[in-house]
Amino acid sequence: MAEISKDVMTDIYYWLKLTRTIEDRVTILYRQGKIQGGAWTSHGMEAISVGYAFALDKDDIICPYFRDMGAFLVRGVTPKRIFAQYLGRKTGVTGGKEGNVHVGDLSLGIIGFPSHLTDNYPVATGVALSFKMRGEKRVVAACTGDGGTSRGDFHEAMNFASVRKLPVVFFCNNNQYAYSTPLRFQMAIKDVSQRAIAYGIPGETIDGNDILSVYSAAKRAYQRARDGEGPSFIECKTMRMHGHSEFDAAKYVPKELLEEWKKKDPVINYEKYLTEKKIVTSEKLAEIDKRIKSEIEEAVEFAEKSPYPEGKDALEGVYKV
Amino acid sequence: MKEISYIEAISEALMEEMERDKNVFILGEDVGVYGGAFRVTEGFYEKFGEWRVLDTPLSESGFTGAAIGAALMGMRPVVEMQFADFISCAFDQIVNVAAKNYYRWGGATPIVIRAPFGGNVHGGSFHSQCPEAWFFHCPGLKIVAPSMPYDAKGLLKAAIRDDNPVIYLEHKYLYRRIKENIPEDDFIVPIGKADIKREGRDITIITYGAMVHTALEAAKLLEEKGIDMEVLDLRTLLPLDKEAIFSSVKKTNKAMILHEATKTGGIGAEVASIISEEMFDYLDGPIIRITAPDTPVPYSPPMEEFYIPKVSDVIKAAEKLAAY
Numbered sequence: 001m002a003e004i005s006k007d008v009m010t011d012i013y014y015w016l017k018l019t020r021t022i023e024d025r026v027t028i029l030y031r032q033g034k035i036q037g038g039a040w041t042s043h044g045m046e047a048i049s050v051g052y053a054f055a056l057d058k059d060d061i062i063c064p065y066f067r068d069m070g071a072f073l074v075r076g077v078t079p080k081r082i083f084a085q086y087l088g089r090k091t092g093v094t095g096g097k098e099g100n101v102h103v104g105d106l107s108l109g110i111i112g113f114p115s116h117l118t119d120n121y122p123v124a125t126g127v128a129l130s131f132k133m134r135g136e137k138r139v140v141a142a143c144t145g146d147g148g149t150s151r152g153d154f155h156e157a158m159n160f161a162s163v164r165k166l167p168v169v170f171f172c173n174n175n176q177y178a179y180s181t182p183l184r185f186q187m188a189i190k191d192v193s194q195r196a197i198a199y200g201i202p203g204e205t206i207d208g209n210d211i212l213s214v215y216s217a218a219k220r221a222y223q224r225a226r227d228g229e230g231p232s233f234i235e236c237k238t239m240r241m242h243g244h245s246e247f248d249a250a251k252y253v254p255k256e257l258l259e260e261w262k263k264k265d266p267v268i269n270y271e272k273y274l275t276e277k278k279i280v281t282s283e284k285l286a287e288i289d290k291r292i293k294s295e296i297e298e299a300v301e302f303a304e305k306s307p308y309p310e311g312k313d314a315l316e317g318v319y320k321v
Numbered sequence: 322m323k324e325i326s327y328i329e330a331i332s333e334a335l336m337e338e339m340e341r342d343k344n345v346f347i348l349g350e351d352v353g354v355y356g357g358a359f360r361v362t363e364g365f366y367e368k369f370g371e372w373r374v375l376d377t378p379l380s381e382s383g384f385t386g387a388a389i390g391a392a393l394m395g396m397r398p399v400v401e402m403q404f405a406d407f408i409s410c411a412f413d414q415i416v417n418v419a420a421k422n423y424y425r426w427g428g429a430t431p432i433v434i435r436a437p438f439g440g441n442v443h444g445g446s447f448h449s450q451c452p453e454a455w456f457f458h459c460p461g462l463k464i465v466a467p468s469m470p471y472d473a474k475g476l477l478k479a480a481i482r483d484d485n486p487v488i489y490l491e492h493k494y495l496y497r498r499i500k501e502n503i504p505e506d507d508f509i510v511p512i513g514k515a516d517i518k519r520e521g522r523d524i525t526i527i528t529y530g531a532m533v534h535t536a537l538e539a540a541k542l543l544e545e546k547g548i549d550m551e552v553l554d555l556r557t558l559l560p561l562d563k564e565a566i567f568s569s570v571k572k573t574n575k576a577m578i579l580h581e582a583t584k585t586g587g588i589g590a591e592v593a594s595i596i597s598e599e600m601f602d603y604l605d606g607p608i609i610r611i612t613a614p615d616t617p618v619p620y621s622p623p624m625e626e627f628y629i630p631k632v633s634d635v636i637k638a639a640e641k642l643a644a645y
Binding site (some may be wrong): 061063093094097098102103104105106111112114116119121122123124125126127128129130131132133140152153155156157159160163164317318319320 | 346372373375377378380382383384385386387388389390391392393394395396398413414417418421422423424425426427428429460461463484485
């Protein structure tokens with residue numbers, strides 16, 4: 001594994017902690033009734049989307065899914081736009097047309113996420129196809145969940161990407177539950193990455209709670225794609241530490257499983273790693289935490305003061321004129 | 322001017338657009354080496370190569386999704402569904418991804434989905450369907466269905482240049498049966514504009530696709546019976562050209578709708594509704610729908626002949642309406 005610089009490791013901490021702190025705030029806002037509808041977070045899984053997004057270059061593209069808050073942030077969606085989005089305000093990423101992270105912003109290389117999990121895998125193959133047709137050295141990262149790999153679009157995209165050797169890297173957040181359905185009812189294989197074998201795509205299973213593993217595996221796969229060697233599949237094993245959404249108490253998840261995974265918290269462990277290995281001082285980390293806190297306060301205030309769209313704005317933008 | 326067939330018009334439009342804009346490319350099943358199941362893209366593979374004429378795996382959802390991704394990156398993909406019937410496999414990508422990208426998050430998605438549709442070719446229930454109503458209910462899509470070579474060429478060019486997803490329904494019965502003299506210069510037929518294919522004073526028949534020809538034949542026979550029928554070819558189904566529909570009904574005060582698709586929840590139901598909502602005062606009689614019955618498309622010739630609306634059905638309906 002190539003050496004990761006101290007600066008990069010410090011930056012990664014910022015994004016990881018920002019993701020955790022923003023989503024903790026999202027949960028509070030939801031419980032306060034300020035976020036309507038639902039709220040889905042990536043608590044305990046943040047390393048995956050921060051890792052795969054941070055390893056990309058600026059011109060690359062992401063096709064994220066709904067537990068990828070970290071990727072949205074790393075690509076440049078500001079906390080202000082995030083909170084305004086969650087609160088349904090005009091200043092949100094979609095101006096109120098959509099909620100949560102159901103957003104895209106091509107100026108930041110983000111393709112919007114459809115709720116139909118894995119719809120974005122085929123879309124990602126098309127993004128990669130355009131790069132290949134135009135001879136561009138760009139790559140695209142797409143993400144889905146373990147449950148999403150059971151859908152036909154998963155199969156169709158993996159197959160097409162492999163046939164045409166497209167520069168796409170497929171990620172899977174394997175958090176062991178698709179809503180309430182455990183993996184054993186989802187597939188009869190041990191690792192999701194085994195699915196890749198059928199397509200002639202290298203599949204890898206990594207510790208999704210170890211940010212540096214995710215970052216390094218992503219870097220390697222992106223390089224392979226840029227070198228014209230085709231797609232890769234990376235399964236990031238993790239655990240969903242809460243319900244499917246804020247309104248799901250997740251009583252179906254055994255307590256012992258959660259206890260076990262609590263020890264593997266990606267944010268706390270990374271913090272420990274940085275300080276114990278004396279890579280970054282705890283003072284420096286505290287400084288970053290402080291900065292995050294104030295950014296979030298400012299963003300929430302901005303969002304709450306932002307106007308709602310008008311009802312009739314719903315009629316705008318069905319077609320591009 | 323030169324005479325070309327309906328299928329040649331489609332091929333020419335594709336060829337000219339691919340020559341004009343290097344971002345235009347074709348993907349689908351058997352479109353490359355083989356030249357397409359109906360030979361629309363014959364010779365394209367040789368001319369443009371395997372990266373602009375892509376033979377795809379058998380995966381309608383997968384390659385429609387791929388077209389969407391490429392479109393988001395500035396390409397102009399034209400997807401070929403081998404038969405319109407198979408478009409159902411890509412339904413989710415079309416109605417949830419392509420149709421909503423722009424509204425949800427500003428991602429303009431300029432894809433064209435060509436779909437050979439319609440019956441009268443003894444294709445049975447999976448090679449004869451008219452799927453337009455499935456998509457008609459989906460804001461964000463455009464749907465066109467030409468009846469003549471001029472419209473086929475001009476609408477396909479317009480669809481490729483449009484910044485929105487367009488479903489292009491080409492009637493396979495017309496491919497080699499219909500010819501027309503068309504200009505040799507570059508032209509488009511604007512999406513959203515209907516066309517009067519025959520002027521008339523007594524009744525308006527609103528139709529599209531292969532049924533335009535059924536209506537025209539009926540109009541000729543009705544003339545002998547003293548009924549002057551106007552044939553309005555919608556050409557674009559979504560968005561509907563309300564203005565053209567209303568102005569024709571204002572003139573004739575009598576409206577019929579003719580389509581090959583089944584009746585319930587079809588395009589005709591919508592056209593009848595908007596006429597009734599907005600043109601009620603101008604109507605001298607009921608709005609009549611002539612359509613296929615609510616069944617799958619049957620295979621055996623006597624059943625298929627019974628199923629698809631015929632000239633005699635139009636004449637019967639016109640005589641009934643003319644009596645008001």
